[in-house]
Amino acid sequence: MLDKITGEGRMLQDLLAAGAVDRLDPADRARAQRLTTQTLRAMERADRLISRHVKKKPPLTIRNILRLATVELAYGGDAHGVVGEAVTLAGEGQRSQNYKGLVNAVLRKIAEEAPRSWNDLRVPRLPGWLRGPLLDAYGPGAVNGMEAAHFAGAPLDLTAKTDAAALAEATGGTLLPSGSVRLTDPGQVSALPGYAEGAFWVQDAAAAMPVRILDPKPGENVLDLCAAPGGKTLQIAASGASATALDLSAQRMQRVQENLERTGLAASCETGDALRHTGGPYDAILLDAPCSATGTLRRHPDLPFAKDGSDIGRLITLQGEMLDHALSLLKPGGRLMFCTCSLLPDEGECHVEEALLRHEGLVVDREALAQPGIDPAWITEEGGLRLRPDYWADQGGMDGFYMALLRKPG
Numbered sequence: 001m002l003d004k005i006t007g008e009g010r011m012l013q014d015l016l017a018a019g020a021v022d023r024l025d026p027a028d029r030a031r032a033q034r035l036t037t038q039t040l041r042a043m044e045r046a047d048r049l050i051s052r053h054v055k056k057k058p059p060l061t062i063r064n065i066l067r068l069a070t071v072e073l074a075y076g077g078d079a080h081g082v083v084g085e086a087v088t089l090a091g092e093g094q095r096s097q098n099y100k101g102l103v104n105a106v107l108r109k110i111a112e113e114a115p116r117s118w119n120d121l122r123v124p125r126l127p128g129w130l131r132g133p134l135l136d137a138y139g140p141g142a143v144n145g146m147e148a149a150h151f152a153g154a155p156l157d158l159t160a161k162t163d164a165a166a167l168a169e170a171t172g173g174t175l176l177p178s179g180s181v182r183l184t185d186p187g188q189v190s191a192l193p194g195y196a197e198g199a200f201w202v203q204d205a206a207a208a209m210p211v212r213i214l215d216p217k218p219g220e221n222v223l224d225l226c227a228a229p230g231g232k233t234l235q236i237a238a239s240g241a242s243a244t245a246l247d248l249s250a251q252r253m254q255r256v257q258e259n260l261e262r263t264g265l266a267a268s269c270e271t272g273d274a275l276r277h278t279g280g281p282y283d284a285i286l287l288d289a290p291c292s293a294t295g296t297l298r299r300h301p302d303l304p305f306a307k308d309g310s311d312i313g314r315l316i317t318l319q320g321e322m323l324d325h326a327l328s329l330l331k332p333g334g335r336l337m338f339c340t341c342s343l344l345p346d347e348g349e350c351h352v353e354e355a356l357l358r359h360e361g362l363v364v365d366r367e368a369l370a371q372p373g374i375d376p377a378w379i380t381e382e383g384g385l386r387l388r389p390d391y392w393a394d395q396g397g398m399d400g401f402y403m404a405l406l407r408k409p410g
């Protein structure tokens with residue numbers, strides 16, 4: 001998986017969905033996934049240690065074997081076992097066979113050194129294509145905080161179908177001020193109490209906020225324009241509103257259907273292009289537009305390796321078109337929640353500023369942001385909400401997100 005992510009730009013989720021670890025038993029599957037994410041998160045540190053002992057860069061597979069083993073050693077893996085497994089792995093490939101001796105020698109040195117020097121190495125940095133714009137937008141202190149949050153990884157947040165306090169009690173989790181339930185050592189999600197009955201779904205606390213702010217009401221017609229895998233559709237459906245869920249991807253729409261079935265919630269599901277959707281007019285619309293997903297790096301440490309930022313311009317254009325089209329599907333006086341899980345203002349704040357100039361009478365509803373768990377300091381100049389992974393640092397952070405509630409003139 002590391003070879004495909006770092007060498008071919010593939011995303012971990014896609015590899016898993018394509019069956020990359022299906023032949024392993026469940027415990028090994030979980031271990032493979034954990035080791036992959038751990039290695040990606042700590043790659044910069046591993047490379048620093050490795051570079052002390054390797055003069056000429058070996059082929060990618062060998063580099064990845066060294067990285068994987070270095071991270072295992074740094075996190076207390078048994079030196080004999082880890083080095084042995086890495087040498088065996090190198091021996092499996094025709095080309096990589098020649099590097100068995102190097103793998104053995106380098107890892108023996110690292111086994112001695114890693115437990116001592118690991119924590120002295122700096123927190124891994126974001127790639128330049130992302131770090132530059134984030135420094136411009138938020139400054140060095142914030143970016144350091146974000147990098148620390150990415151390195152720390154993320155807890156598991158749940159959204160309750162009905163009673164968050166009861167869910168917190170049943171799962172031993174913490175009820176966050178925004179209403180999500182947080183678990184720091186969850187184990188397997190499907191083994192949590194209430195999973196089979198559909199009492200909750202997995203959703204980061206930040207990702208749960210757009211629908212809380214949109215506040216759908218029973219009887220309202222609400223469209224979720226980019227719905228899959230459906231966390232926000234479930235929230236809309238649970239509110240008692242009549243939900244329509246749309247997504248371009250049939251495969252991802254399948255996930256929405258499965259989630260609705262497990263939770264016993266109802267929504268009308270459509271596969272199609274948001275820009276061609278002609279239904280409505282709707283009382284309220286949620287537009288969780290496709291974006292760089294740079295707010296989710298705590299959970300997706302593969303993204304900085306698989307992407308280089310070259311698709312962001314295309315995404316920004318698409319987001320603007322979707323925002324305009326969504327407004328055309330709203331009833332007069334209707335409300336549009338525009339959000340993206342991006343840290344880049346070009347995919348958030350800037351869209352709202354520009355939409356206000358393009359659409360006469362359109363306003364941002366700031367009052368809707370007066371919600372439990374929302375710090376007024378997070379509210380931006382144009383009236384949106386900027387969430388960052390370095391917020392709630394003592395409680396395990398949150399995903400990066402931008403959201404704003406727009407009201408169409410009546």
Ligand SMILES: C[S@@+](CC[C@H](N)C(=O)[O-])C[C@H]1O[C@@H](n2cnc3c(N)ncnc32)[C@H](O)[C@@H]1O
Pocket residue numbers: 225226227228229230231232233246247248249252272273274275288289290291341
């Ligand atoms: C950020 S994700 C949505 C996450 C979802 N709202 C949730 O909470 O689970 C963006 C989604 O937009 C979908 N998408 C991309 N282009 C689209 C289009 N032209 N029309 C509709 N959906 C699109 C993608 O398939 C993806 O599922």
